Amino acid sequence: MSAAPPPSCAAHCACCRIAPSMLASDLSSLYSEASSILAAGADELHLDVMDGHFVPNITWGSPVLASLRKRLGGEAYFDCHMMVAKPSQWVEDVGKAGGSRYCFHVEALAGDPLDFPALCALIRGAGMEVGVAIKPGTPASAVLDFVSLVDMVLVMTVEPGFGGQKFMPHCLPKVLELRTKFPGLDIEVDGGLSPSTVDAAAAAGANIIVAGSACFKPGANRPEVVATLRRSVEALGNGREGGELTEMPRKRCPVPHVQMGAVAAMFAVGLARGMMK
Numbered sequence: 582m583s584a585a586p587p588p589s590c591a592a593h594c595a596c597c598r599i600a601p602s603m604l605a606s607d608l609s610s611l612y613s614e615a616s617s618i619l620a621a622g623a624d625e626l627h628l629d630v631m632d633g634h635f636v637p638n639i640t641w642g643s644p645v646l647a648s649l650r651k652r653l654g655g656e657a658y659f660d661c662h663m664m665v666a667k668p669s670q671w672v673e674d675v676g677k678a679g680g681s682r683y684c685f686h687v688e689a690l691a692g693d694p695l696d697f698p699a700l701c702a703l704i705r706g707a708g709m710e711v712g713v714a715i716k717p718g719t720p721a722s723a724v725l726d727f728v729s730l731v732d733m734v735l736v737m738t739v740e741p742g743f744g745g746q747k748f749m750p751h752c753l754p755k756v757l758e759l760r761t762k763f764p765g766l767d768i769e770v771d772g773g774l775s776p777s778t779v780d781a782a783a784a785a786g787a788n789i790i791v792a793g794s795a796c797f798k799p800g801a802n803r804p805e806v807v808a809t810l811r812r813s814v815e816a817l818g819n820g821r822e823g824g825e826l827t828e829m830p831r832k833r834c835p836v837p838h839v840q841m842g843a844v845a846a847m848f849a850v851g852l853a854r855g856m857m858k
């Protein structure tokens with residue numbers, strides 16, 4: 582028996598946004614990595630905040646966000662994915678540090694003094710947009726009643742905590758369920774996304790694509806990866822074709838500039854010798 586085809590949504594109008602996960606970048610040069618990926622066409626910077634309790638890993642908090650914000654200026658969009666046990670605890674700090682969207686995990690609400698609506702109000706009061714994330718084992722029904730309170734739902738396609746994991750396609754029916762019920766909703770997918778897995782997520786209805794390793798792995802052509810991810814959402818989610826798709830960036834010149842200079846010099850010498858004969 583052949584495997585079931587991946588789920589596929591009707592064309593929707595939710596705009597594609599590409600949000601590279603900075604966790605996979607060279608963290609010793611966070612500012613230049615962020616600048617480079619924005620220059621490559623990224624729409625958002627996906628910033629994974631992990632507290633060592635909600636997930637078995639620790640990354641960074643508001644001091645790092647604030648210093649990145651200071652150097653990048655006000656334009657860059659900070660998609661803060663809060664993998665923390667008590668989401669309400671960090672809202673004020675992350676807002677002050679320049680977070681643009683505060684995405685909390687619905688699973689963490691059990692240990693938080695605030696309920697869903699109160700937490701959303703706190704986040705908006707701190708000047709940020711609201712996202713809610715669900716882990717692979719959490720059904721979409723956990724957030725369905727609250728969609729009107731949020732700007733985005735993040736469907737995790739790996740267990741949160743670490744970059745570089747394998748994409749879990751069995752999470753995609755949740756994306757399709759949300760897209761079918763909410764055609765204009767921002768739906769983000771995160772974990773194992775790359776040019777070879779994005780089509781399944783885009784076809785299910787995801788319009789915000791987080792990709793860490795794919796964007797930052799050594800040798801990656803960043804503009805090409807970002808454009809490839811975007812074109813997938815435009816084609817399979819928005820139903821665009823041909824010239825309506827974002828253009829692929831022009832390929833790099835296969836001959837490095839140094840070599841080009843050497844070729845030009847040899848040509849000039851040859852020409853001069855010919856003239857001297």
Ligand SMILES: O=C(CO)[C@@H](O)[C@H](O)COP(=O)(O)O
Pocket residue numbers: 602604605627629662739740741742743744745746771772773774791792793794795
């Ligand atoms: O939230 C997480 C992991 O918890 C992600 O944002 C990953 O950092 C994505 O990395 P790749 O799977 O794309 O390498």
